[in-house]
Amino acid sequence: MGEFELISHYFAAAPCAQGGEGVALGIGDDCALLDLPAGEQLAISTDTLVAGVHFPAVCDPLLLGQRALAVAVSDLAAMGATAIGFTLALTLPDVGRDWLAGFADGLGRMARRCAISLIGGDTTRGPLSITVTVFGRVPAGQALRRSGARSGDLLCVGGPLGNAAGALPLVLGEREAPGELAAPLLEHYWAPLPQLRLGAQLRGRATAALDISDGLLADCGHIAKASGVALQVNLAQVPVSAALQAFLGREAALHAALTGGDDYVLAFTAPAAALSGLAETVHVIGRVCEGQGVTLLDAQGQDITPQQRGYQHFRETP
Amino acid sequence: MGEFELISHYFAAAPCAQGGEGVALGIGDDCALLDLPAGEQLAISTDTLVAGVHFPAVCDPLLLGQRALAVAVSDLAAMGATAIGFTLALTLPDVGRDWLAGFADGLGRMARRCAISLIGGDTTRGPLSITVTVFGRVPAGQALRRSGARSGDLLCVGGPLGNAAGALPLVLGEREAPGELAAPLLEHYWAPLPQLRLGAQLRGRATAALDISDGLLADCGHIAKASGVALQVNLAQVPVSAALQAFLGREAALHAALTGGDDYVLAFTAPAAALSGLAETVHVIGRVCEGQGVTLLDAQGQDITPQQRGYQHFRETP
CATH class of the missing domain: 3.30.1330.10 (PurM-like, N-terminal domain)
Incomplete structure (x- = not known):
């Protein structure tokens, strides 16, 4: 041949x-x-x-x-x-x-x-x-766009975030971990399962949607910009897997979930009334407001939006 | 930015x-x-x-x-x-x-x-x-496939062949040529114009079609195999441009036209009655017969099919 x-x-x-x-x-x-x-x-x-x-x-x-x-x-x-x-x-x-x-x-x-x-x-x-x-x-006309988020909508994600970013040092051979910790993280990196069923459920419910590939905050910035709204993310509500938390610790796990990328989990906005009956993996993590940009809030509602250069992607420039 | x-x-x-x-x-x-x-x-x-x-x-x-x-x-x-x-x-x-x-x-x-x-x-x-x-x-159902050529059809091409192959030594800087010779060859290499209009005309007329990218003989082999027929190509009817002939000489120009590739000119088969009214650049270059493979004939009808290894592409293997 x-x-x-x-x-x-x-x-x-x-x-x-x-x-x-x-x-x-x-x-x-x-x-x-x-x-x-x-x-x-x-x-x-x-x-x-x-x-x-x-x-x-x-x-x-x-x-x-x-x-x-x-x-x-x-x-x-x-x-x-x-x-x-x-x-x-x-x-x-x-x-x-x-x-x-x-x-x-x-x-x-x-x-x-x-x-x-x-x-x-x-x-x-x-x-x-x-x-x-x-x-x-x-x-026709039912595709989920990034541009329809409206003030008052809730902000949701389709499941735990940061697993793929957490897996990266394992993928690159820079770290090792026990099999029961490594396996779910590596599975998410190498075989993220596209949320086709959730996406289909969101037709007629979600006002905006995308899949998280650049990191939660960066991708929320894309929705905020396309929709002409502000998004508030409540850190305490951001879901991270038990495996990721055990591997990295709580703080680094949240960092991976916010900025790590490669999740391929859906993020979407929808009115609260539209959320009933969705998959159990869906988590409400914030809300849509008037304004622009993405704000990260701690459990007390304090603005803890990171300002470092590494986070520039979610600070949209004109 | x-x-x-x-x-x-x-x-x-x-x-x-x-x-x-x-x-x-x-x-x-x-x-x-x-x-x-x-x-x-x-x-x-x-x-x-x-x-x-x-x-x-x-x-x-x-x-x-x-x-x-x-x-x-x-x-x-x-x-x-x-x-x-x-x-x-x-x-x-x-x-x-x-x-x-x-x-x-x-x-x-x-x-x-x-x-x-x-x-x-x-x-x-x-x-x-x-x-x-x-x-x-x-x-629906009118796309031009490779598989419909029938014995008795004529074999045609949409225009002169070999220009892009002839241009290759110019592109690579291996040869030089006067501007009036080089320009049409280089134009064909760098900006081959897809024959969209001819393709649309061929719907309902051609029994098989493709665009020549691997070289005439190789691509005729693809039609022959997909259609379960043999194709005969008459060397004397294969069109080459005046520029290519002036640049390479008649023999090398024909060689480029037969095997050079990168033409992006259509080759197709059709009953003779279906050819009226097509673009003037269309040339009949052979016919479809029972059998398999591609045969190259000289002006006397002698089989001059090249056997060299370089031509293996049009000798289909099972």
Whole structure:
């Protein structure tokens, strides 16, 4: 087999290469073809992961395949979309059969968990880099935007934050931890499960939503700016996992939850009346007010918004 | 401005970032949103260009921007689709304002020529690499596939071949040529114009189609394999430009046209009766027969199919 036959062999063999609902034509022609039910819009997002920048240059390809797909699908969840398919643009320095088999396996596992199909791609030679473009469908006009938050809404997140940031020193081999602490953190880093079901539940309920990738405070800044409102975050309400707290201690765990990034958990705003019946992992962490920017409050309601340069992302500049 | 504000500044300023027909939501949220008219399917293709592999590491960013979009849009033409939008995943080693301004300008110029809008993207730090994913629409069931060629059809191409391959030594600085020879070749390399109009004309006429990117003989092999037929190419009918022939001589020009790649000209099969009224640049270059593989015939009908290893791509293996 030549290089490209080898690659197509692995990905064609992956279960995720089977066409799913909405996929009229998958891999193998000049384009893939999607069908879209009447009254629905197509949601599209693209994410690139570069070796040595977004993941360690040497890592388990199975884990990498899971993560590369998950971080992209998370954007579909953030819009309230149902996943349909994805394309994979894979740039590889060389073709190792074990690496490809592992990567395709990881990609396939996450594809099954998200009910999404590989519909096309491009393989090129070069420094290791992975670009995944995802496609979903959402009823017309019901996509969750960042721009609809209104004063009086509550601010919520879809689950504990900071696990992926906490896992980073483990991923990089800078620290070690007992297996029962390390496992849930590493799981969140390497296989964050996109909150597709919560996103779908939020259609018609949430006024604004996104998935947390830059860190809670930075991403709250994106909602505040897009909606023309201020967001107040109550530190005491920010959820952190028991594993993260045990690994880092309470203060560092909260720091990771506020600024760490890579959570791929939804953050959203909604009127209080719209929250009944949502997933139990949803936590109210603050509220929407008139004004601009993001304010962090302690348990006494004191403004403890960090001012350091490292937090500049959530201080939006014009 | 920070890194990402700088980048969004350039691409938001580019005319191609304006939403066009079918774009319900462009850059700035977690996903872009597309509308699709009833009875149409969405066509999707993705292409990656890597510095030092697909283009010289040092080159004019304006030309690179044009080329990166053109080679991707060409896949929409090959399916008979109408262009709607594209996403850009741009990985850059550093952020140079002049480079970004030039690249955005080139991207915008090609976007206007193809009537396609930038709808989203991702910018990351790393070795220079560009992944463009394009979206088009095509009436349901009318997309041009590779698999419909039938014995008795004629084999056609949308214009002269080999110009981009002929330009390569000029691009790489290995040769020089007088301006009047070099200009049309370089234009074809850096700004190949996707044959969207011809592709649309071919809906309901062509039985199979693709855009020539791997070289005529290799790509004819793809049609032959997908359709389960044999293709005969008549060397004397293969069109080459006057500029290419003057630059390389007749024999080398034909060699470039047969195997050079990067043409982004359509190749298609159709019954003779379906060819009337097509663009004047269309040339009949052979025919479809029972059997398999691609055969090259000289003016006397002798089989002169090249057997060298360099041509292996059009010798399909099971």
